[in-house]
Amino acid sequence: MLIHSTLDTPVGPFTVVVSKIGAVRAAGFTTDVPELMSLVHPALREPVQAGDPGEVGEAVRAYLAGDLTAIDAIPVEQHTAGEFMRHAWQVMRGIKPGAPVTYTGFAVLSGRPPAVRAAAAACARNPVALFTPCHRVLRTDGSLGGYRWGLDVKEWLLKFESGT
Template structure:
């Protein structure tokens, strides 16, 4: 195990189990994946090309938390995420911890989780669906703040014309994910 950030003395780590987030980094067909787990469930799935950058991103998203690298404990989560990337029709059945967002972001994220695999929705339609007809930009910001890629499928949100727009993890990854979902 590797302790990358403490936020408190190491001797207090056992006492602060609720403030601990375990994480692990694995490989997938779309790049490196970092999964992080709180005492409630998966609180982050980050995608990228550089493990160090993913660890820094995790630290920025959870300041003051104790981040502990624990590949053995998260091996099954990493396998499930990699499997989902390859065969998205099987779903991604992991417990999620979505507490790290505003109430508005959480509403957007809950709605995103209801979009079926292989389907897309526009930012405007998503905003209308949650009762904010003029909130397309706010919906886009909520998507960008999503730390649980794939578990909260913000890659399924597209522009009004159906074209791809910004994706926190890169447009090529978004395109690849949507392509795999469309071919199930």
């Protein structure tokens, strides 16, 4: 059984879906749990009920209080059929707050410099927003690009993490 919980943030509700071992399977700036579950690979889907997210909730609250690394140690459970996507999500977790990279830079970090579109796809298909920080990846020209949860949320997160 998975647990879901919605926390208030300065940019609206943030919902996490957590496994029994405390790993995040889905997260996003929404209250729509079925929408979040649609992002999770079918092999990782289970029934979901409301509950206390434990350390995950504590880490999100600490992050929002200014400890920008509080979420880094929280495990995530992401699954995809593609090896590059799996690797790219791991690499994305290493992008530091306040130090966003471009899709081109992200492709380089992921070990496949020509794979800019694949790097962008890894961002677009990320089911665990914030914990796998796709908001820290920008267009090659430095503009925001897209964000599933809205450009206003992405802009707020980047400003918050940069201290501006």
